[in-house]
Amino acid sequence: xxxxxxxxxxxxxxxxxxxxxxxxxxxxxxxxxxxxxxxxxxxxxxxxxxxxxxxxxxxxxxxxxxxxxxxxxxxxxxxxxxxxxxxxxxxxxxxxxxxxxxxxxxxxxxxxxxxxxxxxxxxxxxxxxxxxxxxxxxxxxxxxxxxxxxxxxxxxxxxxxx
Numbered sequence: 251x252x253x254x255x256x257x258x259x260x261x262x263x264x265x266x267x268x269x270x271x272x273x274x275x276x277x278x279x280x281x282x283x284x285x286x287x288x289x290x291x292x293x294x295x296x297x298x299x300x301x302x303x304x305x306x307x308x309x310x311x312x313x314x315x316x317x318x319x320x321x322x323x324x325x326x327x328x329x330x331x332x333x334x335x336x337x338x339x340x341x342x343x344x345x346x347x348x349x350x351x352x353x354x355x356x357x358x359x360x361x362x363x364x365x366x367x368x369x370x371x372x373x374x375x376x377x378x379x380x381x382x383x384x385x386x387x388x389x390x391x392x393x394x395x396x397x398x399x400x401x402x403x404x405x406x407x408x409x410x411x412x
Contacts, residue, residue, distance in 0.1 A: 252258070269276045303313035304320070329339035330346070355366050362370065 266281050267278050269281055300312055300316075302308075303310055304316045307317060309317060326338055326342070328334075329336050330342050333343065335343065352366070352370055355361050356370055
């Protein structure tokens with residue numbers, strides 16, 4: 251309505267050159283307030299307060315989510331390390347056992363069948379060597395693999411799972 255009457259708001263402010271309080275004179279450079287600096291200081295203080303609340307486990311409206319997430323991760327870590335099977339920890343324990351089995355199978359000559367070869371190739375592919383040296387090493391490894399019997403290899407793998 252004011253704009254139709256051609257009445258526009260004015261911005262009025264003070265341009266302080268100095269201020270006097272209890273015998274102290276504050277000049278213009280001390281009185282100037284940079285809003286972005288103050289806003290950044292408030293943000294840093296809020297962030298520091300949240301970090302402190304999470305660190306000392308003080309539940310507030312803002313810190314409860316990080317506290318619950320931290321507690322969940324610690325409980326899951328405990329369940330995996332103590333080998334307590336839960337719907338969440340069983341997935342991690344099976345992945346860990348699979349990785350250990352593949353690492354062991356890679357070290358035991360003769361224990362690798364076609365399925366394990368595919369699993370090992372899928373988990374870590376070594377860089378291809380274009381010279382003939384890689385092929386010579388593969389032939390030597392194949393000869394060494396034949397020396398271990400299947401029963402010894404199976405016993406090594408079964409020891410991994412109990």
